[in-house]
Amino acid sequence: MQHRLSAHGPKVAVALAAILASACVRTRTDPVTGAVDVDVESPTKRGEDWKAGIAGGSITGQGRAAVLNGQSTITVNLNGLTPGATHAWRVHEGKCSGAGALVGSGGLYAPVTAAADGTAQGSARLSLALDEAKDYNIRIYASPTETTTVAACGDLSDSA
Numbered sequence: 001m002q003h004r005l006s007a008h009g010p011k012v013a014v015a016l017a018a019i020l021a022s023a024c025v026r027t028r029t030d031p032v033t034g035a036v037d038v039d040v041e042s043p044t045k046r047g048e049d050w051k052a053g054i055a056g057g058s059i060t061g062q063g064r065a066a067v068l069n070g071q072s073t074i075t076v077n078l079n080g081l082t083p084g085a086t087h088a089w090r091v092h093e094g095k096c097s098g099a100g101a102l103v104g105s106g107g108l109y110a111p112v113t114a115a116a117d118g119t120a121q122g123s124a125r126l127s128l129a130l131d132e133a134k135d136y137n138i139r140i141y142a143s144p145t146e147t148t149t150v151a152a153c154g155d156l157s158d159s160a
Helices: 009-021
Strands: 022-031 036-041 047-056 061-068 071-079 090-094 118-127 135-141 148-158
Touching: 009 118, 047 135, 061 135, 061 148, 071 135
Parallel strands: none
Antiparallel strands: 022 036, 047 061, 047 148, 061 071, 071 118, 090 135, 135 148
């Protein structure tokens, strides 16, 4: 059986080779589990971006984490809160479906208070980089003093 390359075959191969040559391959291994995360990204991209869809009851929203130079900036944008209600929030290791260790200290996460329209925003800066070989989640709690009742949660993902 014969295979013929189209006239575009060599051009496509050269373009693909150029893209791969300009890509940056990063790997990170979790020292505990041995899980390996492999990323192929532009060499001009700095840091890592993580996203989470947050949901629970009437609460919806998004969480983001920007990791750069050994620090992580976490932000939450929430909807569907009771106007005037204040909620604690935190990042934990693992997925929403399980219990995981707190990332950083609780004092780094200032409580958020819902505006009249039921929205709230918050941010925290951690002096550590999220580990791509681990799972993380953002938890929204019932109140600043009730941090055992999770009102909403979202799993953070560094996948594009």
